Amino acid sequence: MSLVTLFVSSLDTRSERRFDLQLPISQLKGKLEPITGIPVGNQQLAIYNNDADIQPTRVLDDDQRPLGFYSPADFQVLKVVDTNPSATFTGQLTDLSGVEKFELSDEQYAVRQDSVLAYKQRHKVGRFAEKTEPTPPPTIGVNIPIGSRCEVESTEPGLHKRGTVRFVGPTDFGGTGGMWVGVEYDEPMGKNDGSVQGKRYFTCAPKFGVFVRPDKVMVGDFPVEDPFADEEM
Template structure:
C-alpha cells in the first residue's frame, strides 16, 4: 500500500537576533507555528508578528500570517521563502531587552586608523589578494563556468545513501545559479521526494510540481536509460 508523505517546505526564519533554516509541515497552523518560533527566536507567542517574504532581500512582505487557525498551506508558503518574525512589544520580552543597544557605548574607529591596522579583514584581503585586491586574471579564472555535458530533458538517477532506493527523474536545468557558486543540475523527480518546485530563494530555474524539484552537483548524477519506478512505502512507516 502506498502512503502519502507529509508535505513540507524548507524556509528561512528571521528575527532581530536570529537567522535559521527550518522545515515545516504545510498542515501546521499559525498557532502551532508560533509555539515553534518561540523556541527558535525567543519571542513570546503573544508578541509575534509574522510576515511572509519571497526572499531575505525583499523588504515588502507578500502577506501577514495573522490567523492562528489557518495553516501554512493556506497562505501558499513555498520552499526558500522567508518568515520574518517581529517582536511587537520588546519591552516585555527578554530578547527585546537584550536587543536594545541604544544605551551601549559604541567603539568607533576612523577609516585611516582602520587602514593602518594589520589584524583586520582589510589587511588580510590585501595580503592574500582577495576580492577587489585579487589579480584580474585569477579572478576571471575562478568565476568562469566549466562546460558540463548533461543535456536538458535527459533521464537521470541521483545518488542515494539508501540501499535499493532509486531517486530518478528528468534533467530540467544545467548551469550557474544565484544561490551558490559553480554549476548545478536541476532535476524533476518522478516522485515527491524533492525540496522545491524548480525555484530557490525567489529565483525560478525550471517549473515542476511542489516537492518534485531538486538541485544537485553534476558529480552526484548519472544520465542514462532510467525508467520511471513507483516507490512503495512499507506499511511500518505509516
C-alpha cells in the first residue's frame, strides 16, 4: 500500500492525515466529511504546497480518479472548501463577530470582589505582599586585637603571609557585610595601602595592605621572616 501524508485544512479544522494513493476521490471525500463537517456533495478539493500559497498545484475535480493521479507529495496541504456554506455550520464555529463580549473598565474591575485582583489584595499576593526590610547579617564577635602579629591563610605551600593587624570591623565594600580584618604585610604581597574605593581604613605603603575575613587570620607570635635566612654564606 502506497500512502501519502497531507495536512487537511478547512475553514474550521486543520489536521495531519495519511491517505492511500489508490483511494478514489469520491471515497476520499467520504473520509473528509467527518473530519471537516462538510458534506460530500459540497466539497471542493485542491492541493497546495503550503498554507500561504494562493494558487493550487492540483484541483481534484474528477471523483473517479484515484488520489495518486494528482501526484500529491508528503506534507502538502489538502484544502477542503464548502461550496454551500449556508446549508451547513461551516465557519460558524470560528466566527466570533456575532459573539457578545463582556467588557469591564479598569474602574469597574477594581471594585469587584470576585476578581483575581481582589483575591490578591485579600491574601497579599504578588505586588500586594507586605514589604519586608532585608535582615542585616549578624555581627560576630572577633577576638583579633589591633596591633597583634598574625599570619594570613595562604593557598601556596610554604608561603607565609605575615603581618600586623591594623583594622578590625565592618566596611563599605564586600556587599555581604560582616567583619573584615585589615592587615599590613611585612612584604609587598598585598592589594592596597589600607584604603578601598576611596575610603581609608588604615595607612601603610602601597601593595602592603590587604583585607581578609577573620577566619583567614591566625593571631600569634609570628616574627618577621628574614628573606635571606636560607641562603648559604
